[in-house]
Amino acid sequence: MTIPEAGTPSEPARMPVEVRRSARRKRTVSADIRDGVIRVSIPGHFSATQERHWVDRMVERMTAKHLPPAGSSPDEAGKALLQRAERLAQQYLGGRGIPSTIGWVTNQNTRWASATPAHRSIRLSHKLQGMPEWVVDYVMLHEMAHLIEPSHNAAFWALLTTYPRTETAKAFLDGAAFAAQRNLTGGQDSL
Incomplete structure (x- = not known):
């Protein structure tokens, strides 16, 4: 089922949505964007109410992560990242x-x-959003270094020696990954 684009004068239009039901899928709901369409996969046994709830939730999540903030175009969002990379x-x-x-x-x-060196493209995980700027800068530099040297060899790591926070950023990301794998949350009361 494909849901057409929505939008009112106060709400921007969104991408078309395709809902896929699967008898093999028991509990999980997932979404991705392919060819400009948000594809939401749900269990086949979901009621119409459950479907609407999960489609709305996943469309909101995908739209927030893939579309630029109100008042800016996709080109502006991409330009900002490209300017930062430059x-x-x-x-x-x-x-x-x-x-x-x-x-x-x-x-x-x-x-x-x-990074895909053949296309000179870099994809950043949305999980980096909200992390310190110096950590995101390191990740961007790491991927940009792959556009110069694809493997993690000595020449690759030599490219990153000029960034003064390489080791600190790597440690930060290791800690974030450790916490995420264990569903740990930070906070002053956690110790």
């Missing part, structure tokens, strides 16, 4: 490693980011 490349990589495309994605749950 600044980092000039400052730390001698102007090399600038991607042709860079953006936030929600389908990377086991990696902080990835």
